[in-house]
Amino acid sequence: MSPEVHVVSHPLVQHKLSLMRRETTSVSQFRQLLEEISMLLAYELTRDFPLSTERIKTPIAEMDAPVIEGKKLVIISILRAGDGFLTGMLRVIPSARVGHIGLYRDPKTLMAVEYYFKVPGDLADRDVIVVDPMLATGNSAVAAVDRIKSRGPKSIKLMCLLAAPEGIKTLHETHPDVPVWTCAVDEKLNEKGYIVPGLGDAGDRLFGTK
Numbered sequence: 001m002s003p004e005v006h007v008v009s010h011p012l013v014q015h016k017l018s019l020m021r022r023e024t025t026s027v028s029q030f031r032q033l034l035e036e037i038s039m040l041l042a043y044e045l046t047r048d049f050p051l052s053t054e055r056i057k058t059p060i061a062e063m064d065a066p067v068i069e070g071k072k073l074v075i076i077s078i079l080r081a082g083d084g085f086l087t088g089m090l091r092v093i094p095s096a097r098v099g100h101i102g103l104y105r106d107p108k109t110l111m112a113v114e115y116y117f118k119v120p121g122d123l124a125d126r127d128v129i130v131v132d133p134m135l136a137t138g139n140s141a142v143a144a145v146d147r148i149k150s151r152g153p154k155s156i157k158l159m160c161l162l163a164a165p166e167g168i169k170t171l172h173e174t175h176p177d178v179p180v181w182t183c184a185v186d187e188k189l190n191e192k193g194y195i196v197p198g199l200g201d202a203g204d205r206l207f208g209t210k
């Protein structure tokens with residue numbers, strides 16, 4: 001299977017991403033924009049969900065109306081910055097369950113360190129969407145997917161805001177079955193493992209912790 005990368009090039013998404021990248025964008029604007037983009041990304045990621053029909057009655061007549069076929073979804077946020085996706089995603093997919101995995105990057109090794117894991121117990125019956133704004137070295141995404149796969153979900157997709165080519169390569173060397181949705185694939189990583197041009201530290205910009 002050749003690994004999938006979907007770059008969401010919709011003008012609304014691209015415009016909002018450019019606003020998020022600007023260093024002058026405030027914490028509240030950054031948060032609001034991430035919420036808006038997450039709804040648009042959810043719209044793209046769910047584009048291929050299978051439909052069946054259900055017999056319904058409108059005030060005028062009966063019809064066979066399209067409905068999404070029995071999908072049980074879990075959105076798993078990589079803390080902290082992944083939480084910026086949740087409000088928007090849940091607005092579009094309100095019945096989804098939510099899990100969390102706490103990971104931070106060791107600044108020296110750039111390896112992911114886990115500090116929290118809580119997901120619904122019935123992952124084997126569910127399709128998972130992992131959310132995290134940044135796919136940089138890919139170490140956090142690999143660690144999250146390793147951990148989630150140990151619970152045997154039906155499928156895993158990754159949604160991010162920005163990806164570096166290095167992160168996509170690392171993720172797909174280990175997990176070629178995990179498709180990625182992103183707003184852009186940037187140029188490279190710098191010597192500290194930050195995405196260039198990127199948008200800086202997503203967690204700090206979302207929560208105002210710098």
Ligand SMILES: O=P(O)(O)OC[C@H]1O[C@H](OP(=O)(O)OP(=O)(O)O)[C@H](O)[C@@H]1O
Nearest residue numbers: 079080081104105136137138139140203
């Ligand atoms: O691809 P990687 O090189 O692993 O980098 C990406 C990770 O870095 C950021 O989290 P960070 O470690 O800064 O934690 P935070 O969300 O708590 O700020 C980001 O939200 C990703 O989880």
Ligand SMILES: O=c1cc[nH]c(=O)[nH]1
Nearest residue numbers: 136194195200201202
């Ligand atoms: O550019 C980057 C890389 C990792 N994490 C971030 O928040 N930003």
Ligand SMILES: [Mg+2]
Nearest residue numbers: 201202203204
């Ligand atoms: Mg951070």
